[in-house]
Amino acid sequence: MKIILFIYGSIIGSFLPLLVERIIAKKNFIWSRSQCTVCCRKLDWFELIPIFSFVTLRGKCRVCKIKLPYYLLVYEFSTGFLFTLYGEQPFKILCLLICFEIISLFDLFTFQFSLWWLPLIFALAIYDSPMPYNNIVSILILYLIILLINYKFKWIGNGDLDLLACILISTNLMVFAHTLLLASASALLYCWFKKNKVVPFIPFLFNNLIVVLFLKSILVTM
Numbered sequence: 257m258k259i260i261l262f263i264y265g266s267i268i269g270s271f272l273p274l275l276v277e278r279i280i281a282k283k284n285f286i287w288s289r290s291q292c293t294v295c296c297r298k299l300d301w302f303e304l305i306p307i308f309s310f311v312t313l314r315g316k317c318r319v320c321k322i323k324l325p326y327y328l329l330v331y332e333f334s335t336g337f338l339f340t341l342y343g344e345q346p347f348k349i350l351c352l353l354i355c356f357e358i359i360s361l362f363d364l365f366t367f368q369f370s371l372w373w374l375p376l377i378f379a380l381a382i383y384d385s386p387m388p389y390n391n392i393v394s395i396l397i398l399y400l401i402i403l404l405i406n407y408k409f410k411w412i413g414n415g416d417l418d419l420l421a422c423i424l425i426s427t428n429l430m431v432f433a434h435t436l437l438l439a440s441a442s443a444l445l446y447c448w449f450k451k452n453k454v455v456p457f458i459p460f461l462f463n464n465l466i467v468v469l470f471l472k473s474i475l476v477t478m
Contacts, residue, residue: 269335
């Protein structure tokens with residue numbers, strides 16, 4: 257059952273980046289087939305198998321040999337693990353994390369996401385929270401204070417603060433701290449290797465949150 261859930265998740269993880277890219281480009285994402293962004297060749301079915309196709313094609317287009325972005329493989333894996341963890345849980349948990357994933361993809365492609373997502377993710381985070389309501393209220397007050405301070409000094413993107421608050425509300429302090437630590441470390445390493453001064457941080461938060469939740473589930477079952 258876990259393998260089937262992983263396969264379902266990896267298929268969703270393969271589709272969501274395409275969905276977000278086409279929404280941003282205002283293209284049809286229902287009827288048009290996937291194609292190479294460089295040679296514009298429509299992809300064959302065996303090039304669309306999540307994870308397997310990326311690995312067997314060595315991360316390149318089969319014809320023009322252009323390198324495929326590694327985030328495709330990362331999201332296929334992370335969404336596979338996401339479904340493995342929560343595919344049998346109440347749908348609200350999975351829905352919240354998929355919303356996090358979609359937001360992270362918008363941030364990856366455009367460095368921002370629509371404010372229309374905020375009421376949804378905060379509502380789902382509060383509804384799914386294991387915390388008592390007085391703790392949630394305290395977190396929300398602290399979040400608003402930091403948001404106001406950040407508005408003046410611009411220490412971090414407001415979207416990053418939004419997601420951090422939702423992660424803390426919907427999980428616990430330990431998961432939040434480990435996610436923030438791993439996301440910060442991986443983002444710094446990425447900047448160092450790629451020589452980039454600015455990177456979208458939400459994708460690092462989302463994917464490392466899945467890593468932390470996955471490792472937590474392994475430790476619990478041991």
